[in-house]
Amino acid sequence: MTETNDVVFEGQVVHCIGCGAKVQTEDKDQLGYTPQSALDKGLANGEVYCQRCFRLRHYNEITPVSLTDDDFLKLLSQIRDTNSLIVYVVDIFDVNGSLIPGLHRFVGNNDVLLVGNKLDILPNSIKTSKVKDWLRQRANAAGIRPADVALVSAKSNQNVDQLLGQIDKLRDGKDVYVVGVTNVGKSTLINQIIKQATGIKELITTSRFPGTTLDQINIPLDDGQKIVDTPGIIQPEQVAHLLSGKELKLVTPNKTIKPRVYQLNPAQTLFLGGVARFDYVAGDAKHGFTLYVENNLFVHRTKLENATNFYEKHVGEMLTPPTAENVADFPKLVRHEFKTDKKSDIVLEGLGWITVPAGVTVAGYAPEGVAVLIRPAMI
Structure with a gap:
C-alpha cells in the first residue's frame, strides 16, 4: 500500500536510486525530497535522485536526515527471515570499528561472506594471506563465523572479479544482502558490481559521510534474484561522526x-x-x-x-x-x-x-x- 504523498510512476512507488529513500515533492526537510522539475527530468531519463543525493554527488554537501538508528536496525532485522547470502563488508583500516558482534541477530542463520574492503591502503609489504587469517580471527573473537573471507578494494576495483565468483558460488541461486556499518565502502563496492554487470558508473550515492544509503536498494540479477544494498548501521563511536567533510579528508x-x-x-x-x-x-x-x-x-x-x-x-x-x-x-x-x-x-x-x-x-x-x-x- 502506498502513502498519499508517495510518488508513483507506472504503478510503482519511485525510490531515489542514490540512497533508496522514497521520493516525495512536498516537504524539503524530509527524506526523499525532490523538486517537481527535477523529478520530471529524472523520470524522463530513468535516473531519479533525491535532492540530498544530487547535492552530495555534485557539491559534496550533506543534508541532515530524520532517519534514526532504530530505523536502520529495523530495516536490517528484516534480513533475518530471508533465505539469502550475507555479504558483510568491513573496513580493513578500522576492523574493530566496523565489526558488529551481534550480527546474527540481524541475519539469522544465513551464510556470511566476510569482505575486508580498502585493501589498497594497506602497505604493499603485507601478505594478503596473513590479513585474511587475521581478519577471520578478529571476526571469530566477535562471535562471527564467516563461510569465507575476501579482500578487495572497491575504490580501485582490486579483486572484485574474484569476489563476484565467491558470491556466485556461495549464494547458490539465493538473494544477496550487502551489510555493514557506515563508511566502510558498501555502496562503492555495489557500484563496482553494477559497473561490471551493466557498464553504468556510480549509480548509488557514495561519500565520506556516514549513513549515505537510507533504505534498501535492489539490484536485479540475471537469474531473477537480487543484490540488496542495505543502510549502514550507525556506530556512534566512529571518528567520522565527529568531523566535518573537510576535516575527514x-x-x-x-x-x-x-x-x-x-x-x-x-x-x-x-x-x-x-x-x-x-x-x-x-x-x-x-x-x-x-x-x-x-x-x-x-x-x-x-x-x-x-x-x-x-x-x-x-x-x-x-x-x-x-x-x-x-x-x-x-x-x-x-x-x-x-x-x-x-x-x-x-x-x-x-x-x-x-x-x-x-x-x-x-x-x-x-x-x-x-x-x-x-x-x-x-x-
Missing part, C-alpha cells in the same frame, strides 16, 4: 599508507593532529613505534610532561583537525593505558593504529566516545 586514508617510524624515549608523546595522542609512558629503553595513519595527517613529538598544556594551547591551530571553528564542539581526549607482553597494535578506531613492542607501558588518547583498543600486531 585529513584523517581518512585514500592512498596506500606509508608507515612512519618514531624512535621514542620513555616519557615522550606523539600528537596525531588534534584528534589523538600517544604516550610512551614507561619502558627500559628507546624503542621504535610505527604509525599507520593517513599520510598527510600532521604528527608532532613532544615531552610527556608538557603534552597536556601543549595540546590546550595549539589544538585547532598547529594541531588539526579539528579546525579552529570546530574546537569548541570537539570532545575532550580520553586516556587509555596498556601494558604489552608481546608486539601489539594500539588501535584508534577510525584513525589507524600504532605498532608497539613487548614490555612497554603506553597510553592512547581519542575523543570521548571513540574506542582505543589493543590487539595482536597485524604486521
Whole structure:
C-alpha cells in the first residue's frame, strides 16, 4: 500500500536510486525530497535522485536526515527471515570499528561472506594471506563465523572479479544482502558490481559521510534474484561522526599508507593532529613505534610532561583537525593505558593504529566516545 504523498510512476512507488529513500515533492526537510522539475527530468531519463543525493554527488554537501538508528536496525532485522547470502563488508583500516558482534541477530542463520574492503591502503609489504587469517580471527573473537573471507578494494576495483565468483558460488541461486556499518565502502563496492554487470558508473550515492544509503536498494540479477544494498548501521563511536567533510579528508586514508617510524624515549608523546595522542609512558629503553595513519595527517613529538598544556594551547591551530571553528564542539581526549607482553597494535578506531613492542607501558588518547583498543600486531 502506498502513502498519499508517495510518488508513483507506472504503478510503482519511485525510490531515489542514490540512497533508496522514497521520493516525495512536498516537504524539503524530509527524506526523499525532490523538486517537481527535477523529478520530471529524472523520470524522463530513468535516473531519479533525491535532492540530498544530487547535492552530495555534485557539491559534496550533506543534508541532515530524520532517519534514526532504530530505523536502520529495523530495516536490517528484516534480513533475518530471508533465505539469502550475507555479504558483510568491513573496513580493513578500522576492523574493530566496523565489526558488529551481534550480527546474527540481524541475519539469522544465513551464510556470511566476510569482505575486508580498502585493501589498497594497506602497505604493499603485507601478505594478503596473513590479513585474511587475521581478519577471520578478529571476526571469530566477535562471535562471527564467516563461510569465507575476501579482500578487495572497491575504490580501485582490486579483486572484485574474484569476489563476484565467491558470491556466485556461495549464494547458490539465493538473494544477496550487502551489510555493514557506515563508511566502510558498501555502496562503492555495489557500484563496482553494477559497473561490471551493466557498464553504468556510480549509480548509488557514495561519500565520506556516514549513513549515505537510507533504505534498501535492489539490484536485479540475471537469474531473477537480487543484490540488496542495505543502510549502514550507525556506530556512534566512529571518528567520522565527529568531523566535518573537510576535516575527514585529513584523517581518512585514500592512498596506500606509508608507515612512519618514531624512535621514542620513555616519557615522550606523539600528537596525531588534534584528534589523538600517544604516550610512551614507561619502558627500559628507546624503542621504535610505527604509525599507520593517513599520510598527510600532521604528527608532532613532544615531552610527556608538557603534552597536556601543549595540546590546550595549539589544538585547532598547529594541531588539526579539528579546525579552529570546530574546537569548541570537539570532545575532550580520553586516556587509555596498556601494558604489552608481546608486539601489539594500539588501535584508534577510525584513525589507524600504532605498532608497539613487548614490555612497554603506553597510553592512547581519542575523543570521548571513540574506542582505543589493543590487539595482536597485524604486521
